[in-house]
Amino acid sequence: MSSTSRTSSPRRVAAAATIGTALESYDFYVYSYFAAFFAGPFFFSALGAAGAQLAAFATIGIAFVVRPIGAVIFGHLGDRLGRRRTLILTVTLMGVATGLVGLLPTGTEWAAMSAVVLVLLRVVQGLSLGGEWGGAILLATEHADARRRPFFASLPQLGSPIGSVAAGGFMLALFFGLGPEAVSAWGWRIPFLVAIPLIAVSLYLRASVDETPVFKALEQRGERQRVPALAAIASQPAAFVVAILTALLGIGSYSLMNTYTMDYGAESLGFDPMQLLLAATIGGLLQFVTVPAFGWLATRIGSPTVVAIGAIGTLLIAFPMYWLLSSATFGFLVTMMLVGGVLPTASWAALGGTMSELFRGRHAYSALSMAYAIAAVISGFIPLVTDALGDATANAWWHPGIVLAVLSVATLVGSLAARSMRKLGDEEADAAQAAPAREPATV
Structure with missing residues (x-):
């Protein structure tokens, strides 16, 4: 068997795409949990309690704002130089930026400088994320046959729950193992610093797989676009609007549930932050089953249909869920995280399959990355918008449901x-996959 056939195995490629995306998601969720509990008091305390919390949420939004820039930059590289090379670069940038957050000083005399550096590192993380998702989806799907493509497109979506569970589990272990005082003093740095050695894992996996057949075919035929981002917008404008709308629930529900609801539950509803972390972690574990299950379902009924099922189900439970949360026990909190997580997960699991079907391969990296990034920009400000809506409605139970x-x-x-x-x-x-099949087999 040739090395090419080994490295081009759809399962191996999907594993490389999924694990790399999981590491990027871990880095991002570590910061989300950090922002919910520590970023405000450490770096923005001069703004007052309310202002510090808003500033902390804004640093989450900053990374989302620059994602379209990262999408254009890395989308261009992915359509010109290749999916594999570009994904190696994105995960490296994310890991280094995350590790440096763990080295920031937190004393009052350092607060202003650290806040500026923190924002810059968040910009680097956002640029990296802008080029990660679209490339991971293409790496997984462009190696797979048509029948299994929706399933393999769902596997990189596991990166988000894997990252969420790893980050939440790490924070729980630190709180229970070290205690809240030690975590606030120095233990919060550990999850960030761990990102640096994790880079090596993702780099090894992504370096061990072959470039996709679609990109190699485009390269051989000389059909790569000079400016793929402009070509994608000019040739498929309607697909962009559709892709952005399709992505909003899958991305936005994570921002709402894992960031805003965490803070809202602790500050307004009186839940123990550790209970919230535990509930979110349990909900994330369930997605290890539901994401591939919905991916399998997409191979039977189509990815857009699965997305629609998730959207309808989430719409039906949005208001009842938050009404019950206002007087919930911990058991119901876990149930809410499970039910409220499963239905949006259907839209999330089938998102990659839906979007990858919309765009031509010659500019697919740029198109997927830009559409996803724009949806992520909107979603990144959901905690901030929901918080403002809560202030305007005196934290009425229904404001997150809206x-x-x-x-x-x-x-x-x-x-x-x-x-x-x-x-x-x-x-x-x-x-692209049919072309190699017509060539003589290699031993």
């Missing part, structure tokens, strides 16, 4: 539109 319902409706509209569009991405992937 946000979740709006996300659900937007994604439902996008998924229904996606069902009627041609599978351009699938067509080019099929053609």
